[in-house]
Amino acid sequence: MAGRGPHERLYDSISSFLGKNPPSEIPKKWERFSDIAILPSGSFRDESWEDVVGPDFWKAVAQGLNVERLGVMGEVTGRIRKSGVKMLLGDDDWVVRRENGVDYGYHVTKCMFSAGNVNERRRMGEVVRRGEVVVDLFAGIGYYSLPILVHSEVEHIHCCEWNNDAVESLEWSLERNNVSSLCTIHRGDNRETCKSIGKVADRVIMGLLPTSERSFEAAMEVLSDSGGVIHIHGLAKPDEYSEWAEEVMTGICNFREGSRARKIIVNRIKSYAPRWDHVVLDVEIN
Numbered sequence: 001m002a003g004r005g006p007h008e009r010l011y012d013s014i015s016s017f018l019g020k021n022p023p024s025e026i027p028k029k030w031e032r033f034s035d036i037a038i039l040p041s042g043s044f045r046d047e048s049w050e051d052v053v054g055p056d057f058w059k060a061v062a063q064g065l066n067v068e069r070l071g072v073m074g075e076v077t078g079r080i081r082k083s084g085v086k087m088l089l090g091d092d093d094w095v096v097r098r099e100n101g102v103d104y105g106y107h108v109t110k111c112m113f114s115a116g117n118v119n120e121r122r123r124m125g126e127v128v129r130r131g132e133v134v135v136d137l138f139a140g141i142g143y144y145s146l147p148i149l150v151h152s153e154v155e156h157i158h159c160c161e162w163n164n165d166a167v168e169s170l171e172w173s174l175e176r177n178n179v180s181s182l183c184t185i186h187r188g189d190n191r192e193t194c195k196s197i198g199k200v201a202d203r204v205i206m207g208l209l210p211t212s213e214r215s216f217e218a219a220m221e222v223l224s225d226s227g228g229v230i231h232i233h234g235l236a237k238p239d240e241y242s243e244w245a246e247e248v249m250t251g252i253c254n255f256r257e258g259s260r261a262r263k264i265i266v267n268r269i270k271s272y273a274p275r276w277d278h279v280v281l282d283v284e285i286n
């Protein structure tokens, strides 16, 4: 019927597959890109769906969402921030996600991609000035490094990453976006790899939650002797951004004698949990 929205179309597709109305709630939102949709965790999990779900049912859901492949979200877990996405329909979990003119290729079941950080990815592509050297200590699949490489006139980026799946994705995306020559990947723990990078950075990115404090020393190790800007992500309570920023600035300055920190700004990225925001502090160190 004309004017029916995506939720109604999903409802219709499921109803027509079952020959009756769905036994309980169906998802109201999902992430859809390329030819895949990722359902929120817990979708179709209550017992009323037990006898219904299976390959043909997933095909009906995919049809309702106008995609070829289906996945379901899980929790992002563990020290390598492994994505908890599980495939429901389709064997191939490789996706290419295009955002702001950048192609990110990755395995959805192995790496995470936070759609909510879109503005921060765009911002990173805008703040870097011509000729800067950047060190991304938690590069992942290139969330922040790729927009910088594609949209700024950066001289070079050093990407640190210890998850091999993320490194493989990053390598693929560097080629795909034609920027490989501007990037060096340092595989392994950034607390070790920082030592071979040297004090080259005009800018350091620290995009790890809940905190990157265990790598504060590594950040100071790669920051140029003349100082630079560090983008430090973290979690803060909505009315306590300033206190959080002060603590972070004191913490990081401990790792370079005589260093001084000047807060540029704290930006909110998104809500992380009730009363906790994902924020990023831009701080100038000299």
Ligand SMILES: C[S@@+](CC[C@H](N)C(=O)[O-])C[C@H]1O[C@@H](n2cnc3c(N)ncnc32)[C@H](O)[C@@H]1O
Binding pocket: 079, 080, 081, 112, 113, 114, 117, 137, 138, 139, 140, 141, 143, 160, 161, 162, 163, 166, 188, 189, 190, 191, 207, 208, 209, 215
């Ligand atoms: C959470 S991801 C980055 C997410 C990203 N900031 C976003 O916006 O979605 C952080 C990455 O840092 C990597 N990582 C964590 N600790 C590390 C360490 N000590 N050395 C190198 N890589 C590390 C993880 O494997 C992961 O790929």
